[in-house]
Amino acid sequence: MALCVLLLITGFFTLVSGLSLRYYFVNESKTWTDAQSYCREKYGGLATVPTMEDMNRLVALVNGSFNGSAWIGLHNVINPWRWSEDDSNPGGPAAVTYFNWYSGRPLDGQCVWKLKPLYSGLWSDVGCNVAQHFICHDARPEALNPYVRIALYMNFTDAQSYCRQHYTDLATARDQTEDAVIGSYQSSNHLYIGLYRTSTLTWADGNNSTFRFWGAGHPHLYQGAPYCTSTSISDSGRWTDQLCTDTLPFVCHTVQTDPVVGMRVRFRTWRNLSDSEIQDMVSQKIKQQLVGGGLPNDITVAVRQVIKRSP
Missing domain, CATH: 3.10.100.10 (Mannose-Binding Protein A, subunit A)
Known part of the structure; x- marks a missing residue:
């Protein structure tokens, strides 16, 4: 029985x-x-x-x-410079260590032009919404040349999308050699390259x-x-x-x-309960009272058992 x-x-x-x-x-x-x-x-x-x-x-x-x-x-917190081609890297973008800034740059821009030969192909930061010619990197196996200069006026985002759709990405210049090769494709216009930075809103x-x-x-x-x-x-x-x-x-x-709030809960059961069942029942009872007091239904209540031992 x-x-x-x-x-x-x-x-x-x-x-x-x-x-x-x-x-x-x-x-x-x-x-x-x-x-x-x-x-x-x-x-x-x-x-x-x-x-x-x-x-x-x-x-x-x-x-x-x-x-x-x-x-x-x-x-807003300004994030470090990064190359567009690194966006797909599983490990995140590599640190940018090579720059070729024009005197007094960078200022406040988030995107970068390689300036026309009149300015020795140095770099300038610009607003990303400004339309300009750009240069794509073509790393496809069938590519005839590693870079393609695009004589269309686009902002940075559209130029990036164009390069990714038709080639590989906007051009990357990780060192002086790559920068010089990109410069050999340049004409009388500035060119967007793939260097950019973002900002993050922070409290x-x-x-x-x-x-x-x-x-x-x-x-x-x-x-x-x-x-x-x-x-x-x-x-x-x-x-x-x-x-x-x-x-x-x-x-x-x-x-x-906020002030500490005390609460007393009480219930009866006619069977033996495990510790976890007791904690679940107490949690539900407390939650009912909290919700009844005006707190949202999606609050989470956790119960921790504290055992006091006599010295």
Whole structure:
């Protein structure tokens, strides 16, 4: 005859909710970099805005006392130069060690021309949207020549697509010898080669939130230039990208741990349960109470068993 056991579990479970941000408006005009230094010294850093709820709280804080634009912590980080042909490398792009820049270059461009012979075939960074002739690398077995100069005006992206469709890719010059060979195909026009760089939008504190709240026409995505983000209070807090050397007021933040919440759960069962079954039942009970309290249905609850031993 099976033995039926009443198992009564009652416990007090301690929960700590996520971290929250508290914002502070500083009505002093500084560059983005100086504002970040100030915020790190006085608070926690320039404001990170990971959700629309946070955005609304920030606007509510500033609104009424200020109606312009203020720096927040989002900025772009310029990535290293890379060759277009390396995009398909499983191990990622190789480091670029050879450059042949014209005097004073590079500036803020993200793509590169090999300048016409009048400028000795030196390189210049340019905006990738500018249309220009280009040169393709042809590594196909049937290729008659390793390079093909294309006398069509295209921006970098279209030139790259053209070379990949008809040949191999935009030309690569990893050393002086390859650069000189490419130069032998040049005429009176500048030529796009395959060197380019990208930029990555990053929060100053390393937060990986992908929330964005751009105003109409933004971001401009300045070609290769470091740019930073401001929030326009008069436009409901929508964001504008602008040069980091501009001077604006700014918003700082500190990170706070929400108060500890205690919860008591209780249930009965008429059979023996394994530890894992007990933990699952406790997790479900806690989740029901949390969702009932207004948290989203997709929250994850984990229960950890802690055994206290007497000394």
